[in-house]
Every structure is written in structure tokens, then in C-alpha cells.
Amino acid sequence: SRKAATPLLWPELTKLCRGLHLPHFAVDGEDAVAVYRVMQETSARARSNGGPSVIWAMLSAARLAPHQQPLKRLDAYMAARGIRL
Secondary structure (H helix, E strand, O other): OOOOOOOOOHHHHHHHHHHHOOOEEEEEOOOHHHHHHHHHHHHHHHHOOOOOOEEEEEOOOOOOOHHHOHHHHHHHHHHHOOOOO
């Protein structure tokens, strides 16, 4: 019989990352702009031989207002900065 996996929580992840000397970042997973920025920073770090990073994207159970929808906010953020996909 297989044992059910237990979720990895932020305190355990932090301890693991510190032990492995990995930078780790918590980000609001519903904030597409924040996720985009963290991904840009960690990708640049990895490309410049800085090594891997761990990103913890946290999600909320709360329902978001239409103007807070992640993709709409990201689209507005990127359009304001002239960033195209």
C-alpha cells in the first residue's frame, strides 16, 4: 500500500531551500504581474549562471473583482510598457 503524499508547506520549503543554498521567492499566484516579474528575475539569474531558484506561487480562495483578474492586469502592465508576447 502507498502512503499518501503530504503537502510541502512554506516553512518546510524554506528550510529545505536554505539547506541547499537555493534562493526562494513567495509570490501571489493570482497576481500575474508579480509572477511575471519574479519569473523574469529568476530566469535572468539562471541564464547568467546564477543557478536555479524556487518560486512558491500562493493562491487565494477569495473571488477576485473583474479589474483584479490576473490576465487582465498582466495585459495592462505589458501594454503600458510596450512588452509584446
